[in-house]
Amino acid sequence: MEEIGNLFHGFATVLAFRDMNIFGVTMAIPFNVILMVIGIVLGIIIGILPGLGGANGVAILLPLTFSMQPTSAIILLSCIYWGALFGGAITSILFNIPGEPWSVATTFDGYPMAQQGRAGEALTAAFTSSFVGALFAIILITLLAPLVAGFALRFGAAEKFAVYFLAFCSFVGLSKEPPFKTLAAMMIGFALATIGTDQITGQLRLTFGFTELIAGFDFLIAVIGLFGIGEILLTMEEGLSFKGRDAKMNMKVVVQTWGKLVKYWWLSLRSCIIGCWMGITPAGATPASFMSYGIAKRISKNGKNFGNGEIEGVVAPETAAHAAGTSALLPMLALGVPGSPTAAVLLGGLLIWNLQPGPMLFVENKEFVWGLIASMYLGNVVGLIIVLTCVPLLASILRIPFGIIAPVILVFCAIGAYTVHNNFFDVIMMYVFGILGYVLKKCQYPMAPLVLAMVLGDRAEEAFRQALITSEGSFGVFFENGLVSTIMTLGLIALFWSVISAGISRIRGSAPATAA
Amino acid sequence: MSGDRNSAAKGPSQRSVEIGLALLILVFGLIIIGGALKAGIGWSFDGPKAGFFPFYVGLLVIAAALITLFNEWSNKETKKIFAEWDQLKQVLSVAAPTLVYVIAIAFLGIYVSSAILIAYFMTVISSFSVVRTALVAILVPLITFFVFEKWFLVALPKGPLETFLGY
Numbered sequence: 128m129e130e131i132g133n134l135f136h137g138f139a140t141v142l143a144f145r146d147m148n149i150f151g152v153t154m155a156i157p158f159n160v161i162l163m164v165i166g167i168v169l170g171i172i173i174g175i176l177p178g179l180g181g182a183n184g185v186a187i188l189l190p191l192t193f194s195m196q197p198t199s200a201i202i203l204l205s206c207i208y209w210g211a212l213f214g215g216a217i218t219s220i221l222f223n224i225p226g227e228p229w230s231v232a233t234t235f236d237g238y239p240m241a242q243q244g245r246a247g248e249a250l251t252a253a254f255t256s257s258f259v260g261a262l263f264a265i266i267l268i269t270l271l272a273p274l275v276a277g278f279a280l281r282f283g284a285a286e287k288f289a290v291y292f293l294a295f296c297s298f299v300g301l302s303k304e305p306p307f308k309t310l311a312a313m314m315i316g317f318a319l320a321t322i323g324t325d326q327i328t329g330q331l332r333l334t335f336g337f338t339e340l341i342a343g344f345d346f347l348i349a350v351i352g353l354f355g356i357g358e359i360l361l362t363m364e365e366g367l368s369f370k371g372r373d374a375k376m377n378m379k380v381v382v383q384t385w386g387k388l389v390k391y392w393w394l395s396l397r398s399c400i401i402g403c404w405m406g407i408t409p410a411g412a413t414p415a416s417f418m419s420y421g422i423a424k425r426i427s428k429n430g431k432n433f434g435n436g437e438i439e440g441v442v443a444p445e446t447a448a449h450a451a452g453t454s455a456l457l458p459m460l461a462l463g464v465p466g467s468p469t470a471a472v473l474l475g476g477l478l479i480w481n482l483q484p485g486p487m488l489f490v491e492n493k494e495f496v497w498g499l500i501a502s503m504y505l506g507n508v509v510g511l512i513i514v515l516t517c518v519p520l521l522a523s524i525l526r527i528p529f530g531i532i533a534p535v536i537l538v539f540c541a542i543g544a545y546t547v548h549n550n551f552f553d554v555i556m557m558y559v560f561g562i563l564g565y566v567l568k569k570c571q572y573p574m575a576p577l578v579l580a581m582v583l584g585d586r587a588e589e590a591f592r593q594a595l596i597t598s599e600g601s602f603g604v605f606f607e608n609g610l611v612s613t614i615m616t617l618g619l620i621a622l623f624w625s626v627i628s629a630g631i632s633r634i635r636g637s638a639p640a641t642a643a
Numbered sequence: 644m645s646g647d648r649n650s651a652a653k654g655p656s657q658r659s660v661e662i663g664l665a666l667l668i669l670v671f672g673l674i675i676i677g678g679a680l681k682a683g684i685g686w687s688f689d690g691p692k693a694g695f696f697p698f699y700v701g702l703l704v705i706a707a708a709l710i711t712l713f714n715e716w717s718n719k720e721t722k723k724i725f726a727e728w729d730q731l732k733q734v735l736s737v738a739a740p741t742l743v744y745v746i747a748i749a750f751l752g753i754y755v756s757s758a759i760l761i762a763y764f765m766t767v768i769s770s771f772s773v774v775r776t777a778l779v780a781i782l783v784p785l786i787t788f789f790v791f792e793k794w795f796l797v798a799l800p801k802g803p804l805e806t807f808l809g810y
Contacts, residue, residue: 191795307714311668311707317700318675325682325693332693333678356741363737364730530769534761535783537741542753542787546797551749558745562738569725570661588696596690 130273137497140198141505162203163502167510170210175218175524179536181211181452181469182578183354186347187543189476197480198498204476205456205499206506208469209261212412212452213514214521216253216445221246221522229412229448232420236433236440243436247380248387250518255388256395256442258511260449263399264406265503268457272489272500275461279486284593285604289614291587292605293621294464297408298576300624305571312567313576319344320584327592339552346581347547349560350472353574355540356561359533361568376518384438391442394423398443402450406466407458408621412451419447453503459484460496463586468575471582654724654731658715665712672704736768752802754784 145158173184185204192200215230220237233253240249282290295313302309322333323343334340388395398419405415423443424433433440455466456473463485465471477484482492489496514521544557564574598604606612620627675697682694726734740763747756762780765771791797792810801810 190797194795305711305714307707307710311704311711314700314704314707315668315671318671318697318704321675321697321700322678328689328693330682330693332682333675333697335674335678360734360737363733364726366730366733528769528771530765530771531761531779533737534757534764535779537744537760538753538757538783538787541745541748541757542791542799545748545753545799546791549798551800554745554748558742561741565734566660566664570657570664572664591696592691600686600691 130269133273133493133497134269134501136494137499137501138505140494140498141202141501159199159202159498159502160505162199163206163506163509164513166203166206167210167213167506167513170207170212171214171217171510171514171521172210172524173207174211174214175521176532176536179539180354180358181208182467182472183351183358183540183543184211185469185472185476186350187355187539189347189472189479190543190546192476193479197477197482197492198495200476200480201473201495201499202502202506204473205502206510208452208473209503209506209510211469212261212449213254213257213510215448216257217250217514217518217521218525220249220253220441222525224525229416229452230444231413232416232444232448233441235420235444236435236437239434239436240438240441245436247376248384248438249436249441250376251381251384251515252388252438252441253445254511254514255385256398256445257449258507259395260399260402260446260451261453261503261507263396264403264450264453264457265500265507267403267454268460268503269500272457272461272496275457276486276489279462280490281610282486283611284590284597285607285611286614288587288590288594289605289611289618290462290464291583291590293614293618294408294458294583295576295580295587296618296622298573298579300621301408301414302573302576303414304573306625308570308572309576312572312574313580316577316580317584317587319349320346320581321588326585326589342548344556344581345547345553346475346578347472348544348553348556349581350468350578351540351544352557352560353564353567353578354468355536355543356558357564357568357574359536360561360565362529363533376515381515387438388442391439394427394439394442395446397422398446399450402447402452403454405447406451406454408466412448412455412467415451416444416448419443456503460488460499461486463583465579465582468578471579475582654727657721657723657725658718660725661715662712665708665715669705669708669712672701672708675701675704740764748800750802752805753799754788755802755804757784757787 141159141163142157143159144155146153147156147158169188170181170184173179173181185207188204188207192203195203212229215225216233216237218224219230219233220241223234223238225231225234237249237253240246279290298313299306299309320343322340323331324341325332331341401419401422402412402415405418406412420433420440420443423439424430427433427437427439429437429439452467452469455470457466459465459470459474463474463483465474474484477488482488482495540557540561541554544553545551547553567577568574594604595602598607604611605615679694679698679701682697683692684694684698685692686695740760744756744760747759751759758780761783762776765776765779766773787799791799
């Protein structure tokens with residue numbers, strides 16, 4: 128079991144002490160562990176605050192890691208991601224305000240529980256489920272990612288493009304937004320990615336004579352604008368007023384709730400599987416949480432009581448959301464295709480630290496990959512402990528009035544946008560993306576495919592053109608052998624999934640007469 | 644101004660915004676196609692030219708925009724509004740000062756502009772006391788300054804005040 132050895136090596140990397148000069152005194156400190164705790168606390172705060180989410184929180188902080196070692200940087204940033212996943216649940220349950228889209232489903236039963244004075248129980252259930260979901264996904268990553276990466280090493284340009292094709296088709300087929308709006312958002316992303324210098328020929332394109340456009344649009348700017356500024360504008364429109372419930376958390380509540388949760392092991396397992404499936408195919412955490420909630424409601428014998436404070440209604444979406452959010456890193460690491468916007472930002476980080484995401488990472492940067500995987504295990508344990516012990520403190524952050532939070536977030540967004548390239552033009556673009564994000568979101572254009580297309584645009588184009596070069600322009604190359612045509616066919620199935628599933632249910636609908 | 648009697652339910656219709664947005668996306672697609680044609684969409688001796696990929700992306704943008712446009716155009720029943728005028732006023736009350744802030748960064752530097760933005764928000768949009776406002780408006784940029792310029796050695800845009808103070 129080479130992987131186990133690698134994993135333990137990863138733990139050693141994370142837990143290693145490093146000599147640091149603090150106020151003139153040289154001390155050996157567990158640098159990566161400290162980063163982990165900082166990351167998680169920052170992440171929880173980001174998850175709690177409206178207008179700051181996992182994706183743009185990581186995007187804003189990414190420039191600060193430019194000078195760090197990649198392993199330390201990814202530990203910090205991925206821990207922000209775990210923290211944001213945890214933090215979303217706090218606002219959902221105590222304030223009925225989902226801090227993140229994937230915690231919307233948690234409000235359905237979490238907030239009623241808090242109203243009935245069972246906030247502690249709901250929070251414990253949410254955090255524990257999150258932890259279980261994440262742990263399941265991490266184990267899956269540990270076992271599967273090296274295999275997938277090993278398999279993907281054999282991929283040529285055509286197969287690489289086919290994987291991107293599959294990822295993007297899944298978006299169109301599985302997203303709950305109108306398919307042509309998803310397509311439009313995605314293609315806008317691809318188009319923005321092509322602006323600037325062509326990676327292959329070095330030729331300038333689509334710059335229309337503007338020197339600012341030569342370097343192209345950085346997706347980090349788009350993320351900060353779309354998710355940060357856009358979100359603040361949406362929040363302003365809704366006119367937030369925080370009316371929170373108090374959370375009484377103590378060890379007694381925690382242990383009692385744990386006792387109850389054991390009974391729901393099958394629900395947890397099912398939610399884990401739904402979450403991992405939705406996370407690896409880039410549907411993401413949000414649909415995963417809704418789907419898991421919906422299925423739990425249909426299957427559970429308390430299904431009718433869902434929405435009135437049923438603990439199962441908290442367990443199902445939280446488990447699935449975390450399983451999805453975590454497993455989204457599997458395709459990012461193994462194939463270079465991120466499963467969620469935040470994973471996309473992390474992938475952008477890899478590129479900035481001069482690491483090529485994808486199967487070669489497992490060969491060339493073992494320490495980095497296994498350090499990251501080990502930090503996922505440790506990060507989620509640390510996260511669980513922090514959220515279980517600090518909820519009242521964390522909830523008080525939401526009592527800071529929006530009038531203070533909003534301008535401070537705007538300032539952070541501007542700083543984040545500027546530091547990406549030390550370019551003032553980027554700050555202007557961030558603003559433009561912010562306005563655009565507000566309107567797009569109000570019109571149900573999904574943001575995730577736009578961002579993913581911006582991140583992957585260059586790589587998808589490169590694979591596409593290289594495949595065509597080898598085939599001298601024949602599109603037959605994408606159906607040349609069994610492997611590539613299987614992936615392409617899966618992509619087409621995903622693309623037309625809504626049509627296919629409608630067809631299946633129609634056949635089923637007419638079938639029961641004969642089946643019975 | 645919208646009528647006072649029923650202003651709560653008035654605003655631009657969702658349909659008109661959708662159509663406007665689809666048209667905007669359509670124009671964007673056309674620009675991309677134009678740029679791609681200029682870069683060359685055919686083949687050269689070393690493979691597809693630079694405009695090859697963007698050209699097809701542009702075609703898909705246009706196709707998606709046209710279909711969305713058609714869907715929204717024929718969808719005449721829904722009377723849904725995009726947002727109420729009052730809500731849009733709220734949004735504008737943030738969007739407008741933020742634009743001024745973004746432009747001000749070029750002239751005043753990020754620290755002074757940030758202080759002004761925070762002060763504006765806390766006094767004009769919300770109503771905090773002068774003392775609290777001053778505290779937040781001064782402390783946030785100051786802490787930012789130390790974190791970025793001192794700890795992480797990241798230089799942010801500076802203006803006349805920083806030059807005066809010798810940075």
